[in-house]
Amino acid sequence: MSIFWRMLMDELQFIGINSIPIVALMSTFMGAVISLQTASNMDSPLLPAYTVGYITQSSIILEFSPTIISLILAGKVGSNIASEIGTMRITEQIDALEIMGVNSINHLMLPKILASILYFPVLIVFSMFLGMFGGFLALVISDLQTTETYILGLRSWFDPYNIFYALTKTVAFGFIIVSISSFYGYYVKGGSLDVGKASTKAVVVSSVVILIANFIITKLMLL
């Protein structure tokens, strides 16, 4: 297997597979809380009971899974990428690549960017399912709704375009997280303290850029 494919597989493992537990945990509880909060605010008899399922579905697909999970991944994946590349910089591993004649930016960043673009949508779809499942657990176990009513709500006014919109956002967020974190790691100067600072800065800047990009993409795609 060529070095590139091996690195891509490693990144898929690191960025994708290793993020599954945190995504699963966050999504399940997020979905549960959204459904409970929606149910607690739906006290008008004019609103049908299945509205809770519909609002949970819409909130999770449109905003919570793509944006909140991406912000969580900016913390987990972004800080790790920045500190990994930053450590390579201060221990002269990047200089070693350059002297060998390797294009270090391409070599280090391309597999990470590709892995994030390929795997972030998978994680987000997984998060959507788990979020809705979390809502189901919270409502049905608490005896607030029946399974049929909740599922009817999830299926009501479902628009596949929302999935397209959410995954488009996700790909953009994945690219933002990896490229910004790689940038801060690659250009770090100094010692281990500076790697820590670069890592923190990468997470903060990625998060802010995600919020701005979220607004722009929403404006372009939904309105």
Added chain:
Amino acid sequence: MISVRNINKTFGKQQVLYDVGADFQSGRVNLIIGQSGQGKSVLAKCMVGLHEVDSGQILFDGRDFTSMDKSDRAEIRQEIGMLFQGSALFDSMTVEENVKFPLSMFTKMTKKEMQDRVDFCLDRVNLQGRNALYPSECSGGMQKRVGIARAIAMNPKYLFCDEPNSGLDPKTAIVIDSLIKDITYEYGITTIVITHDMNSVMEIGDNVIFIHQGKKWWEGDRHTIITTDNPEIEAFVFASEFMKKIRSSLKERIK
């Protein structure tokens, strides 16, 4: 042979190198020595293209490295092996993968040929059977030897060693020095070692260049460095009382 001609380098407003010029012959161990902060590492980094020079020329067997574009530089860089001060081994790779890395990036060797080359390089630095270790599992001396194995994997024409003995005990430092010397003579490589270890100077210094205040202050070899009356060399080489005593006894013997 590597030649540097009138190299000037500044960082911001601070000039670090002033008109440095020197020839580094093939098949010889060329040492660049000097106190910390005098510009010897900057000179080496300029020579391998990690820093761009402000003016001057760097010639690799007559090929002007400074005026080359990126792709031509990449070709020359494949002829360069470099041993870094901290070894700069890739943490995520085993010893074998580190040595194999340049081969899989730049050659079309078969798996078998690559494995043979890796084994040969590891044998050459006395690390046979350590293929599966990770850098974090190796001692400082072993890491340096892996660094040398990686540096010679591509049969380089030019070998740069940045303070190869830093952080090593005297005995291991001698092993590393001997390896560098043997490899240089065996393959006729142009070797440049940046060091301030006087043991290295005495052991392997075929050609010694002393950098002081960003200038080439003195040039000689391991024999002439003992007898020179250059005050800056004296202050650097014979800084301790012990070295001063050795020097005076050596001078008396020479007389």
